[in-house]
Amino acid sequence: MMRLTLLLLLGLAVACSKTDTLGDEPPREVAISGQPTYENGVGELLKLKCGYCHVVPASDLSPDNIVTDLDLNQYETRLAGTQVVRGADSIGRWIKEGILDHGVNAFYNSADARQMPLDYGTPLTQAEKDALVAWSAVGSPKNSAVDPTGDKNNGAGPYFTYCVQCHDQGQGTFYGEQYYGAPIRRASITTAKVKSMWLYRVSQLDPAPNGYSLQPLDDQTAADIKAFMLDLSLLED
């Protein structure tokens, strides 16, 4: 009996209980070389660390109170029936307002957003955050293609119809301490961003004034509006 007891004690001494939960593992990183664009790393990054929740229609992983019109698995803001689904081309200002570091409630009539990614999501590395901030600062481009040249005279009409009410001369407008329309950063004006905001704005107006309808803006008109905006007097640098 003594030998058996010793055998059991020996077994206990060498036995172990431990787990490998991956809890100490660093987050996966999307390394981006060169200028970040949606097609150069940012899209992959957004899909990996944002798009599992921010998808339309919402996934099982999407929190109950998530915005329902944001899909970060695509670049362009698009129409789904009569619903405007914002894409990655719409998030530049949120990044500028610091949503990667803290919650943001800077926008009037918009849900207060928590810091992204949420605590239990896959964290962004510092290099990834830097890439997203750099991408936002240059207008959240899809790729390195140059925007078409526009005629600012043709852009004035659409701008004064749809944009000036909120963005004024580029300095934005405020409702209390929140943006009614955010200031416009000169370096961030791109035709893609104009097209994204246009669709979003037109969807808020019913009926659309001046014969405009809820349709995506064509590239040339977007370029015209961009050309006009670059001449605004109070743009943010």
Next chain:
Amino acid sequence: MRFLALLCVGAVLWGQTTFQEQAQRLMNIQSYLLDLRPATAPEIVDHFQIEAILDLYPQPDVNARIGNKEEALDPPSWVPKLRFRGFFRNGLMIGGAWAPGIDFQDYRAEFIALELGYRRVFQSWTTSVRASYSDGEIEGAITDPDFEDLFQYKNSGLDISVGHYFGRAHVYGFVGWNETDNQLDIALDGVHLEGDDGTYYGGLGVQIPWNRWRFNLEQNATDTYLRNLILSASYRFGRKP
């Protein structure tokens, strides 16, 4: 290699893990720890016996970090389980455990577990093949101390065991495959996680008989994520041979 990859494309995915992988791993570990897994020695009987078994699981430390969040999961350091087995003289073994709803440390758990095996002697070796199934759920603070989440799991396993007597000590080893299907409903945000996975498992153990009692020590392991120790004490009912 990473440097070469960088030269070829603009963006490279590397590094370690995502929250989905961490969550799946945590669910797998909890599913396995809640299972009816100890194989115990493939002892053969020459008359029908029923065995009542109390298993004690020293709970391993679990690093419950997901992303930047430390999950609130706080299992007790020792988990007891009571189960029963019936042994037939033709080598069949059936077993089961059932908990209709037990409360412990602010958690509420219920589960059912079944196993069916066949045992046979080959000269001085004892052998067993066994299939097992368990299905259970736990309600409680899994991701946040202020909310009651719901964790559900199903395990299906198949394993073989080989044992040999060294004096009175019945030493054995086993290997098997386990399929896990689990789900977690997070009350705080309404998030629903689910996944299925499979793992090899195996282990070594020793069983010491003493009259109608059996004392069993088993080191159990999955292929990647868990090493766990199981101590069992059992009592055999039935006529003495």
